[in-house]
Amino acid sequence: MNLNAKVTLFFVSIAAVLLAVLIAISLYAFRSFSIASATEHIRTAGEIVRVHLTESMINGVINKRESFLKRMLEVQGLKSARVVRSPEVVKQFGQGLSVESAADDIERRVLTEGKPYFGIQTSDGETVFRGTIPYIATANGTPNCLQCHQVSEGAVLGVVNMTMSIEGLKEKALYTVAGIVGAVTFFVLLLILLLRRLLRPISDTANAVELAVQSALRGDFKSHVEKKTNDEIGQIATDMNRLLTFLDDGLNRIGSNVARLTERTPAPGENLLTATIEMVEGLTKAAHFKQAIEEDESKTEIYQRLAGTLHSEFGLDEFSLYEISSNKKQIRTIMVDGKTADTCRWCDPEILIRPEACRVRRTGHIVDGVTNPEICYAFRPPAELGARRHICFPVNQSGSVGSVVQLLTTPDEQDKLLDMIPFINVYLRETAPVLETKRLMESLRDSTLRDPMTGLNNRRFLEEYVETLVASVQRKRTSAAILMLDLDYFKMVNDTYGHDAGDAVLKALSTVLKRAVRASDLVIRYGGEEFLIILIDSGGEAAEQVAENIRLSVEELKVPVSGIVIQKTISIGISDFPTDSDTFWQAVKFADVALYQAKERGRNRVIRFAPAMWSDNKEY
16 A cells, blocks of 8 residues: 555544544534523423413413413424423312323322423424423412412422424434534545645655665666655655666676676676675685685695685585696696595596697687587596586686686586686686796795706705604604615716716616605705615615615616717615614714715625714714
8 A cells, every 4th residue: 555545544534533523522512402402492481381370370361271372382393381280289279171180100200309301202203302390389479379379388389291393403403413524524525635636746756766676676776766846755756866876877887897807797687786796795705715725835725725615605516626737748636526636537537648638728718518518528427427517617827727627517507507607717717826826836946955957856855854754754653764875986977078978877867766766755866976865664675675776777777978878886875764873864974874885895886884884983
């Protein structure tokens, strides 16, 4: 119900109540007035009858009283008039006329009690007012009653009973009330019409504002509120239109800018306000995500946070994260379905060794397998899992693809995934520079910990890693074999064939050393032609066997350099940590002592450290 209808209903209700009260009061007032008027009229007529009867008795014409009463009926309104004698008068003067005897209980009660009666009665279908007035004997006046009547003062001499019709008064009252009601109704209707006319601009403006607000809630701010008046209501309409224009312009600009940031195109008929709020919230969350990954220590933590976001923020359970190696020749699996992995689940494993097979890696563009399911031949989901669709995103770093994010969905959920693409792109766009920074930092750090010529870890790496190594050995209560290696007569190679030949020999030796040990073992270029190998969780005969294999491999190694072939031998010293020393660097010194012994004993041999080799007064 609108405002106009409410106000109209309110005033109609108030007017109806007022009319009902007015009618009730008017009818009651007219009834009271009619009764009072009729009472006085009958009292007056009764007094006239008393005076006439008194005069008739004095003049001796009392026998003509009946004709007088008949003439009294000519008085306007009187319907009947008769006199009733009291028992005292009957006793003194006789019964009188037949009509002068008490006819009903009211007359007898008035004769007995001496109190007048006035009331409304119905006679022959007509409403009449009846008055029964007693005549009381009194000694006052000239002549007084006691001069003729032999009664005591205060005795009832008789009553006069009169009725008069009040139909005329009743009709006048009804006409008067009807006139009053009509006049009041007319003015009420006039007032309501005036109020409706005054309220219509308010009601119309309020309805227009309501419609504009409802449209705004649906994202449409182009509604217009018509200005009906030049007062405050008109000002409200003007201000509302200004507000809608301001909001429409502002939201369009905000939505356009945010859409450019998210690369999301609003759909036709989409709620602009809701879409803008969603995009701003997405950008805010992405900003918080970027802040978090900037404070992460390594790329691994960034990948874990990205996987957690894909699951918690976008509700994705099936996805893969891949990283392209720095030489662009390999793809490494980072995570599959939120868990750390080193193999493919959703793609052909060939992409790990031949990155060109990955369409994203090759093109650097998003691969949409939802709208074009056959676009990538490397997509191989397990058949037992049912139909799957995929979208692969490149994470570009330094102008090339550094990582790949692969998202999976079922055909039933593919539209939902397509809607999330712009927001996922925002997260990946924020992730890319942070991953690139972490990769550059790791490369820079790695360059300071590796020997640039051989690619082996250098002595600085050992200094940083030693605490971790010692803690691991102590925690697992195992040992680590330390091999100190040195090429025999290496200086002669540089002096005879030049430093390029020496570098070639060192590179070939590095390859031999890496092949001779496990991936968990450490091969370190300790300095010049001297190398250090740490065999994790090894010691005793196993370490000696590895060292002997290395010696034999180096002995058989032939390095072609500038048309000649160079062959060298190597000497190796072995110590055990913590068996030989509970101090790591002391154990390294012991391995060096053993190496010195190997040199002293003729080179090209493996010597295991023994306590007898160490003496504080010896120089090495």
